[in-house]
Amino acid sequence: MLKTSPFHPRTAPLVRAQTWRRWSGYQMASAYDPHPDREYAAIRSSAALIDVSPLYKYRITGKDALRLLDRMITRDMAKLRTGQVYYTPWCDAAGKVIDDGTVTRLGESAYRFTSADSSLRWLHMNAVGMEVSIEDISEKMGALSLQGPLSRAILSQATGVDLASLKYFRMIEAKIRDIPVAVSRTGYTGDLGYEIWVDAGSAVALWDALIETGTPYGITPAGVWAMDIARIEAGLIMLDVDYFSSHHALIEARKSTPYEINLGWAVSAEKGPFNGRRALEAERKRGPAWGFVGLEVSWDSFERLYAVHKLPPKIPNIAWRVSAPVTREGRQVGYATSGCWSPLLKKSLALAHLRAPHFEAGTRLKLEVTVEHRREWADAVVRKLPFFDPERKKA
Amino acid sequence: MSASRYDAIVVGGGHNGLVAAAYLARAGKKTLVLERRPLLGGAAVTEEIFPGFKFSVFSYVVSLLRPEIIRDLDLPRHGLQILPLESTVTPLDNGDYLASWSDPDETRRELCRHSPRDADAAVVFGRLMHHMAMAVKPILGMVPPDPASLSPGDLAGLLKLGGHFRSLGPERFHALHKLMTMSSADYLDEWFELDALKATKSASGIIGTFLGPRSPGSAYVLLHHYMGELDGAFRAWGFQKGGTGAISNTIADAARAHGAEMRTGAAVERVLVRNGRATGVALANGEEIAANLVLSGLDPRLTFTRLVDPKELPGELVDGIRRYKFRGSSGKVNLALAGLPNFTCMPGVGPHLRGAMSISPSIDYLERAYDDAKYGEFSRNPYMDIVIPSMIDPQMAPPGKHVMSIFVQYAPYHLNGGWTDARREAFGDAVVKTLARYAPNIESLILHKQVLTPDDIERVTGLSEGNIFQGELALQQLFFLRPVPRWAKYRTPIHGYWQCGAGTHPGGGIMGASGRLAALEILKAAA
Numbered sequence: 001m002l003k004t005s006p007f008h009p010r011t012a013p014l015v016r017a018q019t020w021r022r023w024s025g026y027q028m029a030s031a032y033d034p035h036p037d038r039e040y041a042a043i044r045s046s047a048a049l050i051d052v053s054p055l056y057k058y059r060i061t062g063k064d065a066l067r068l069l070d071r072m073i074t075r076d077m078a079k080l081r082t083g084q085v086y087y088t089p090w091c092d093a094a095g096k097v098i099d100d101g102t103v104t105r106l107g108e109s110a111y112r113f114t115s116a117d118s119s120l121r122w123l124h125m126n127a128v129g130m131e132v133s134i135e136d137i138s139e140k141m142g143a144l145s146l147q148g149p150l151s152r153a154i155l156s157q158a159t160g161v162d163l164a165s166l167k168y169f170r171m172i173e174a175k176i177r178d179i180p181v182a183v184s185r186t187g188y189t190g191d192l193g194y195e196i197w198v199d200a201g202s203a204v205a206l207w208d209a210l211i212e213t214g215t216p217y218g219i220t221p222a223g224v225w226a227m228d229i230a231r232i233e234a235g236l237i238m239l240d241v242d243y244f245s246s247h248h249a250l251i252e253a254r255k256s257t258p259y260e261i262n263l264g265w266a267v268s269a270e271k272g273p274f275n276g277r278r279a280l281e282a283e284r285k286r287g288p289a290w291g292f293v294g295l296e297v298s299w300d301s302f303e304r305l306y307a308v309h310k311l312p313p314k315i316p317n318i319a320w321r322v323s324a325p326v327t328r329e330g331r332q333v334g335y336a337t338s339g340c341w342s343p344l345l346k347k348s349l350a351l352a353h354l355r356a357p358h359f360e361a362g363t364r365l366k367l368e369v370t371v372e373h374r375r376e377w378a379d380a381v382v383r384k385l386p387f388f389d390p391e392r393k394k395a
Numbered sequence: 396m397s398a399s400r401y402d403a404i405v406v407g408g409g410h411n412g413l414v415a416a417a418y419l420a421r422a423g424k425k426t427l428v429l430e431r432r433p434l435l436g437g438a439a440v441t442e443e444i445f446p447g448f449k450f451s452v453f454s455y456v457v458s459l460l461r462p463e464i465i466r467d468l469d470l471p472r473h474g475l476q477i478l479p480l481e482s483t484v485t486p487l488d489n490g491d492y493l494a495s496w497s498d499p500d501e502t503r504r505e506l507c508r509h510s511p512r513d514a515d516a517a518v519v520f521g522r523l524m525h526h527m528a529m530a531v532k533p534i535l536g537m538v539p540p541d542p543a544s545l546s547p548g549d550l551a552g553l554l555k556l557g558g559h560f561r562s563l564g565p566e567r568f569h570a571l572h573k574l575m576t577m578s579s580a581d582y583l584d585e586w587f588e589l590d591a592l593k594a595t596k597s598a599s600g601i602i603g604t605f606l607g608p609r610s611p612g613s614a615y616v617l618l619h620h621y622m623g624e625l626d627g628a629f630r631a632w633g634f635q636k637g638g639t640g641a642i643s644n645t646i647a648d649a650a651r652a653h654g655a656e657m658r659t660g661a662a663v664e665r666v667l668v669r670n671g672r673a674t675g676v677a678l679a680n681g682e683e684i685a686a687n688l689v690l691s692g693l694d695p696r697l698t699f700t701r702l703v704d705p706k707e708l709p710g711e712l713v714d715g716i717r718r719y720k721f722r723g724s725s726g727k728v729n730l731a732l733a734g735l736p737n738f739t740c741m742p743g744v745g746p747h748l749r750g751a752m753s754i755s756p757s758i759d760y761l762e763r764a765y766d767d768a769k770y771g772e773f774s775r776n777p778y779m780d781i782v783i784p785s786m787i788d789p790q791m792a793p794p795g796k797h798v799m800s801i802f803v804q805y806a807p808y809h810l811n812g813g814w815t816d817a818r819r820e821a822f823g824d825a826v827v828k829t830l831a832r833y834a835p836n837i838e839s840l841i842l843h844k845q846v847l848t849p850d851d852i853e854r855v856t857g858l859s860e861g862n863i864f865q866g867e868l869a870l871q872q873l874f875f876l877r878p879v880p881r882w883a884k885y886r887t888p889i890h891g892y893w894q895c896g897a898g899t900h901p902g903g904g905i906m907g908a909s910g911r912l913a914a915l916e917i918l919k920a921a922a
Contacts, residue, residue: 017498033497033498034497034498035497035498036477037497038479038497038749041478041479044476045476045478045636045786046789046790150789150790153794216789216794216795216797217789217794218786218788218789244783299466310529310562310623312529343477344470344471346462346465346466346470346471347471351919
């Protein structure tokens with residue numbers, strides 16, 4: 001049996017076409033409408049309410065909590081202040097990425113750690129000999145992501161707190177109709193948005209409160225399909241889609257370092273020992289063998305491929321997640337791992353792994369596409385990520 | 396004369412003028428747009444006519460905005476954001492409804508509920524229209540070749556066009572001929588039995604024209620709808636965030652990014668002409684601004700008989716322009732609402748309120764609405780296309796409040812006895828009364844009502860006779876005949892004086908094609 005999220009009693013009746021998907025062993029909505037157009041539009045125009053409860057969540061406390069996390073992640077824990085959130089990858093000893101997620105400092109020696117994949121074993125392995133308590137709170141806690149330009153107005157009204165003062169990647173405790181919640185200014189859409197963490201027992205009441213407060217602002221429940229388009233526009237990477245965990249990869253070639261998946265910025269050059277430090281230092285000096293970048297497909301070339309068949313170009317209305325070869329001057333230089341039509345930017349976008357030196361912005365490449373059952377090559381150009389980065393995200 | 400001299404001046408900051416300016420500026424031309432009103436946009440403007448409530452005062456949805464313009468000018472970077480407008484619901488007089496949803500399967504099931512035969516026919520009809528739209532659509536992106544001309548350019552254009560038509564095959568070519576000549580009611584009769592379906596489909600064929608669904612020639616405009624669907628992948632159909640004025644601002648910003656200048660509150664009195672050549676413009680305040688090129692984004696009547704002295708022009712052209720039909724036939728009612736309307740056919744809040752509600756229960760209903768107008772009266776029971784923009788973009792109204800846009804037909808420009816405040820009031824009342832038959836709570840929700848007759852549209856925007864398309868989209872005024880034969884390629888007899896408004900091919904709607912093609916012709920001529 002797949003698990004259901006604590007919000008399931010409210011979300012389930014809304015899934016009109018029974019478009020469910022698996023997410024970490026949970027049954028989650030791909031979309032509530034048969035198509036994600038409106039849900040996606042809410043992310044960029046008003047506010048979308050997305051159930052992200054399947055994330056793995058851990059509460060880490062005790063004298064050595066900081067030491068444990070500092071040993072695991074690539075960012076410098078010494079700089080994480082109470083009420084601050086890190087987005088970070090963590091690596092094995094060879095510097096290959098295991099997973100990516102967030103670390104929130106809840107208090108002097110209390111942290112919340114989230115990950116895409118189960119991390120309990122890895123946390124314990126790294127905690128050997130440390131005075132630390134690791135509690136898996138994945139099922140005890142529900143999480144909602146409220147994303148979009150009007151998310152602040154809705155949440156400020158719901159909490160009675162002016163959230164304009166809550167900075168990007170900061171967290172506060174608040175109450176929504178007497179329900180204690182943690183509100184972090186985080187998300188997976190690249191827009192202005194917040195994640196709301198709640199005790200599973202209060203999940204339904206929180207959902208009702210947010211829907212009621214949000215309705216005059218156009219709040220729209222949104223599923224994974226809509227979020228997937230937004231995260232590609234935002235250039236945000238996804239485990240098991242864009243890269244493999246070094247703990248799961250069956251062959252070396254499937255592993256990536258943070259530098260190879262555009263997370264080099266999150267590797268601290270100053271901090272003390274941590275998993276993978278030596279390998280990553282060497283790679284920083286050497287330069288990564290791969291880059292993870294955006295590809296923008298030329299509409300004209302795409303249209304021409306269809307015009308041959310007297311067809312208008314066909315574009316999927318959900319993101320694709322298959323590997324597509326990328327070539328330069330006839331030679332394969334990499335592969336795209338996911339992509340979508342951006343309804344906002346009116347462009348076909350893809351996220352791609354490219355070998356050095358082919359990942360420089362502006363490089364002209366070709367991306368394999370299937371047109372009328374045939375393999376064809378569309379012109380594409382390398383773009384720096386993110387594709388879409390509105391001021392309101394951090395303002 | 397002002398000190399600075401421009402390469403090009405665009406008269407009128409409507410969306411086509413702005414598109415033309417953006418293309419010219421992009422090609423390095425020093426370009427100035429002059430707009431009489433305090434805001435840019437022409438008929439695509441958003442105004443807060445009641446505190447806190449924003450209205451797309453005239454034009455209210457985006458349908459055929461050309462994808463190439465979106466790309467060339469990188470409009471998304473300048474704020475283009477088109478939100479989905481997903482459904483059309485037609486309330487029926489028996490209390491039921493006919494709906495078309497964003498999901499084709501749902502739509503088919505809904506149609507099946509009324510007529511299984513029509514549900515099947517709709518699929519085949521859709522395929523036929525697809526093919527015809529594929530053949531006709533390239534016309535939107537080309538300067539119309541004149542079949543009476545033997546110039547190499549015209550012949551090449553005709554050959555290209557002939558190719559498109561030949562590719563249709565005989566069966567579809569015959570269907571296209573029918574489509575070009577028949578009335579939409581007759582044409583749809585050949586396919587469907589459901590009256591409300593035919594009425595709702597044919598409604599798109601009468602918008603902006605002084606024709607009824609039984610008037611020959613009204614079928615062709617059906618194709619426009621399907622041309623929009625061909626761009627479906629591009630999803631350029633829907634509701635612009637912030638209203639249609641936001642589209643104008645987006646295009647203006649793109650033009651500015653390329654160096655174009657904009658001046659609002661700058662009414663052009665006339666185009667300066669010396670020795671058969673345009674040399675600049677004179678403003679109403681007496682200021683003169685010199686330019687090598689002057690483009691008029693205004694309609695053909697203003698372009699040829701107001702901005703220049705008709706004496707400068709060949710008599711046959713002036714005659715043609717005088718015969719060119721405007722005959723504004725539509726009005727607009729904009730409502731600020733305290734809450735949401737409750738439609739009897741679909742009570743409560745539902746997805747229908749995020750789409751269009753079409754008051755078009757039957758062909759007879761539409762034809763009777765036209766009958767009133769034919770004899771100089773506004774329709775007592777008009778056709779209405781209703782959207783609630785605040786349901787799609789909540790920022791159009793204060794939280795929990797709403798704006799409603801009602802496009803109304805028919806409201807003839809030449810009303811018996813002329814338009815007066817009292818007649819405008821009566822027209823607005825007829826609209827609200829008609830709507831109240833389907834949504835009885837509407838009257839109790841109205842906080843503010845703005846009623847616009849064709850007379851008001853002309854007064855505010857300048858559009859002659861209040862025609863929203865700068866002249867009817869009737870067959871005798873389309874393609875190489877728009878606005879008049881021999882002058883359909885954006886040129887005028889005055890050197891350096893060009894047309895770029897919707898009164899030229901292909902015209903109509905927030906398409907931008909006229910502005911783009913005009914600018915490209917100008918750049919080609921200069922090269």
